[in-house]
Amino acid sequence: MAAVVLVAAGLVPTSPAQAKGRTYPVRSLDYTLGDSAFTVAGFHTDGPDSPTLAPIELTGNVHYPATGSGPFPLVVLSHGYWGTCADRAADAEAARIEKESPDDYYDDPRWLEAIHRLWQWPCAPGVAALPSYRGYDYLAQQLAAQGMIVISISANGINAGQIGTEADNARSKLINKHLALWTELARTGRGALAGHFSGPEPDFRGKIDFSRTGTLGHSRGGRAVAWHAADVHRADLPAGVRLAGVLALAAAGSGNATNPGSPDAKLYRVTSAPLAVWVGGCDSEQGLDYARLATGHTRKPIYTWHVRGANHNFLNTQWSPESGQVGAIDDQGFGPEPGWCGTPTYPDWDPDSGTPEPPIEWSHVTRKLTETEQRQVSAGYVTAFFRSVLLGDQQAEAVISGCVDPYASFTVVDAEKIDPQLRRGSR
Numbered sequence: 001m002a003a004v005v006l007v008a009a010g011l012v013p014t015s016p017a018q019a020k021g022r023t024y025p026v027r028s029l030d031y032t033l034g035d036s037a038f039t040v041a042g043f044h045t046d047g048p049d050s051p052t053l054a055p056i057e058l059t060g061n062v063h064y065p066a067t068g069s070g071p072f073p074l075v076v077l078s079h080g081y082w083g084t085c086a087d088r089a090a091d092a093e094a095a096r097i098e099k100e101s102p103d104d105y106y107d108d109p110r111w112l113e114a115i116h117r118l119w120q121w122p123c124a125p126g127v128a129a130l131p132s133y134r135g136y137d138y139l140a141q142q143l144a145a146q147g148m149i150v151i152s153i154s155a156n157g158i159n160a161g162q163i164g165t166e167a168d169n170a171r172s173k174l175i176n177k178h179l180a181l182w183t184e185l186a187r188t189g190r191g192a193l194a195g196h197f198s199g200p201e202p203d204f205r206g207k208i209d210f211s212r213t214g215t216l217g218h219s220r221g222g223r224a225v226a227w228h229a230a231d232v233h234r235a236d237l238p239a240g241v242r243l244a245g246v247l248a249l250a251a252a253g254s255g256n257a258t259n260p261g262s263p264d265a266k267l268y269r270v271t272s273a274p275l276a277v278w279v280g281g282c283d284s285e286q287g288l289d290y291a292r293l294a295t296g297h298t299r300k301p302i303y304t305w306h307v308r309g310a311n312h313n314f315l316n317t318q319w320s321p322e323s324g325q326v327g328a329i330d331d332q333g334f335g336p337e338p339g340w341c342g343t344p345t346y347p348d349w350d351p352d353s354g355t356p357e358p359p360i361e362w363s364h365v366t367r368k369l370t371e372t373e374q375r376q377v378s379a380g381y382v383t384a385f386f387r388s389v390l391l392g393d394q395q396a397e398a399v400i401s402g403c404v405d406p407y408a409s410f411t412v413v414d415a416e417k418i419d420p421q422l423r424r425g426s427r
Contacts, residue, residue, distance in 0.1 A: 022147065023145045023146065023147075024065035024066065024067055024068055024144065024145055024146075024147055025065070025066040025067060025145075026063055026064070026065065026066060026141055026144040026145050027063070027064060027066045027202070028061060028062065028063045028064075028137070028140070028141075028144075029061070029062055029197045029198050029199050029201075030059070030060070030061050030197070030198040031059070031060055031061070031062065031193060031196050031197045031198065032057065032058065032059040032060075032196060033057075033058035033059070033192060033193070033196055034057065034058065035055065035057045035059075035121070035122040035129070035157070036055035036056070036057070036122065036157075037056070037057060037058040038055075038056040038057070038058050038157070038174065038177055039053040039054065039055065039056060040053065040054070040056065040169065040170040040173045040174070041053070042166065042169075043056075043158070043161055043162060043166055043167070043169070043170040044161060044162055045121070045160055045161045045162075047162065048162070048166075054121070054157055054158070054160065054161035054162070054170075055121060055122065055157050056121075056155070056157030056158060056161075056170070056174060057121075057122075057129075057154050057156060057157050058177065058178070058181070059129075059133070059153070059154040060133060060151050060152060060153040060154060060178060061133060061134060061137070061140070061151070061152045062149065062150065062151050062152075063137070063140035063141055063143070063144035063149070063150045063152075064144055064149045064150070064202070064204075064207075065144055065145075065147055065148075065149070068147065069206075069207075070149075070206065070207040070208065070209070071206060071207055071208055071209035072147055072148055072149045072207060072208060072209060073147075073148050073149070073208075073209050073212035073213065073214065073244070073386075073390035073391065074148065074149050074150075074151065074182070074208050074209070074210060074212070074213045074214070075140075075143055075148050075149070075150045075151070075213075075214045075215070075216060075386055075390070076150075076151050076152075076153065076175055076178065076179065076213065076214070076215050076216070077133070077136045077139065077140065077150065077151065077152040077153070077215075077216050077217075077218075077221075078152075078153060078155065078171060078174075078175060078215065078216070078217040078218070078221035078224055078225055079132040079133050079135060079136070079152070079153075079154075079155060079217075079218055079219070079221050079316060080132075080217070080218050080219025080220040080221040080222070080252065080316075081159050081163075081167075081219060081220040081252070082130065082132050082159060082219075082316075082318075082319060082327070083118045083119055083130050083159075083326065083327045084118070084119055084120065084121050084123065084129065084130055084156035084157075084159050084160050085117060085118055085119070085120060085121075085123035085124070085127050085128070085129060085130055085156075085326075086123075086127065086128045086129065086130045086325065086326040087117045087118055087123070087124070087127045087326065088326050090114040090115075090117035090118050091114075091118060091326045091327055093110065093111075093114040094111055094114040094115055094118070097110055097111040097114070098111070118326075118327065119159070119160055120160055121156050121157045121159070121160035121161075122157075129154070129156055130156070130318065130325065130326060130327070131154070131318060132154065132155075132156070132316060132318050132319070133152045133153055133154040133155070134152065134317075134318060135315075135316030135317045135318035135319060135320075136152050136216075136218070136315075136316065136317075137152075137317070138317065138375050138379055139216070139378070139379055139382050139383075140152055142379050142382075142383050143382070143383055143386060146383060146386075146387055146391070147391065148214075148386060148390060148391075149204075149207065149208055151178060151182065153174060153175065153178050155171055155174060155221070158170045158171055158174065165227075165254075165257070165264075165267070167220065167224075168220075168223055168224050168227040168254070168267075169227065171217075171220070171221065171224035171227070171228070172224055172227050172228040172233060172236070173236075175215065175224070175225070175228050176228070176236055176237060176238060179210075179213070179237070179238045179241050180238040181193045182204075182208065182210075183208075183210055183238050183239070183240055183241065185204055186204045186205060186206070186207060186208040186210070187205070188205070189203060189204070189205045210238075210240045210241045210242070211240070211241075211242045211244070212242070212244045212390045213241050213242060213243055213244060214243070214244055214245035214246070214247070214386050214389065214390055215228060215229065215243065215245075215246050215247070216246075216247040216249055216382065217247075217248060217249065217251065218249040218250060218251075218315055218316060219249075219250055219251065219252050219312065219316075220251075220252045221249075221251075222247075222248035222249050222250060222251025222252065222287060222290075223248070223251050223252045223253070223254050223268070225246055225247070225248060226246065226248055226251065226268040226269075226270055226290045226293075227267060227268055229243050229246045229270045229272065229273055229275075230266060230267055230268055230269050230270060230271075231266070231269065231271055231272060232266050232267060233267075234272060243272065243273040244273055244274070244389050244390055245273055245274050245275075245276070245385060245386060245388075245389035245390060246270050246273050246274070246275050246276070247275075247276045247277075247278070247382060247385055247386075248275070248276070248277045248278070248287050248290050249278045249287075249315055249378070249382070250278055250279065250280055250283055250284075250287055250310075250312050250315055251277065251286065251287035251290060252284075252286060252287075253284070253286030253287070253289050254268060254289070258286070258289035258290065258292075258293060259289075260292055260293055265293055268290060268293055269293045269294055269297055270290065270293075270294050270298065271294060271297050271298035271299070271300070272298075272300070273300055273389075274300045274301050274302070274303070274385075274388075274389045275290065275291065275294050275298070275300065275301075275302045275303070276302075276303040276304075276305070276381075276385045276400065277290055277291045277302075277303070277304045277305070278305045278307060278310075278378070278381065279304070279305070279306050279307070280306075280307050280309075280310030280311055280312060280374075281306065281307060281308040281309050281310060281341065281364070281366045282309060282310060282311040282332050282335075282341035282366065282368050282369075283310060283311050283312040283331075284312070285306075288304060291304050291418070295418055298420055299420050300420060301417055301418065301419055301420060302417070302418040302420075303385065303400045303401065303415065303416070303417050303418075304414075304415070304416045304418070305381055305400070305413055305414070305415050306413070306414040306415075307369075307374075307377055307378075307381075307411065307413050308366045308411055308412045308413070308414070309341070309366045309367050309368050309369040309373075309374075309411050310369055310374050310377065310378075310411075311330070311331050311332050311341075311368060311369075311374070312331050313328070313329060313330065313331045314330075314369070314371045314374040314375065315374065315375075315378055317371075317375075320371050321371075322371050332368045335362075335365070335368070336360075336362045336365060339367065339368050340365055340366065340367055340368060341365070341366055341368055342362040342363060342364050342365035342366065343362065343363045343364045344360045344361070344362060345360065345361040345362070345363065346360060346361075347359075347360075347361065369410075369411060373410055373411065376407065377407050377411060377413065380399070380406055380407065381399065381400060381413070383396075384396040384397075384399040384400050385400050388400055399415075400415065400417070401415060401416075401417035402414075402415030402416055402417065
């Protein structure tokens, strides 16, 4: 059945090298047009009544095969909501005030000033931007080695601005702006990006197949790629771009909009491309909302992966403690003891009863994955998904649909494929 579906959808390898699983040497370059090079109508830093639009950077990184003529499919990576400036002094000041006044630090003007320094955009002179977009280099490296061009884009200017649907729209507009810049560069060798790379510039003319474009978003970036791929926003795609796969990686929920009965559900419903959703057992499971929204409305397959022991931040190396980056933290969630997570049940108890508080009861207790383990799993499933939908690799399809579990030695991935032709789940 998988082979039939892949062939019917036209998802076949475009070259013998890709069909045989050839690997490529990889090169990487940063590029930027400046910290204030872009704005989005209606998106502000200081709320909707501000007369000034939020300044947004046009900054990214590209990983690409160093050999081969292509054209290669494209994957765009979008990070989520995180601090914007690597101000270590401000981070230490905020932590000190939180420790001194754990109940009322929110009202302390010193704390508010420190938080402003960590979340402003652009950053203060002499303070480096926090490069959340480089937190997926481990994914980009593997994807590029498989024969894909991978762009990871920075969205610090959006994180410093409004939140909610305004931010989702701004992230979507930012993705399309980068796509427009790259379509021009790949078509003509000229345009705004030319001459703005961090090293010797390769010739990308004819190297990118925009009809095989995939998107991946993490956290609120995951919410944004759902918005970006929704049918109601498809007309915003630059000419020549076709979405062939969308991956919501530990995506943040969007409140009532991700309720299938909501009138706003159409803003996030992905029906024109295969959709994959990752949720972690030590993280919120809101991302499953996007699979529910698409089910019964799409003619494309939906994949869900529930990864036991996976948290939120370890998916981005810049947000993870081993990086040493400002603000990096292990967000393992609740658990009976360090290194374990689970679902808590709080017994009924009257604090005025004079009886000891009963212990929390735990269910679904799972050992939390290490940073290395979690990235091994995420890189494996992300690569398999894009190999399947962009390169037509049927062996990769077996991984993402749950027929093969390559990481059973140290975790459990509950993988499911929802086939739109069968309208039921299959393992």
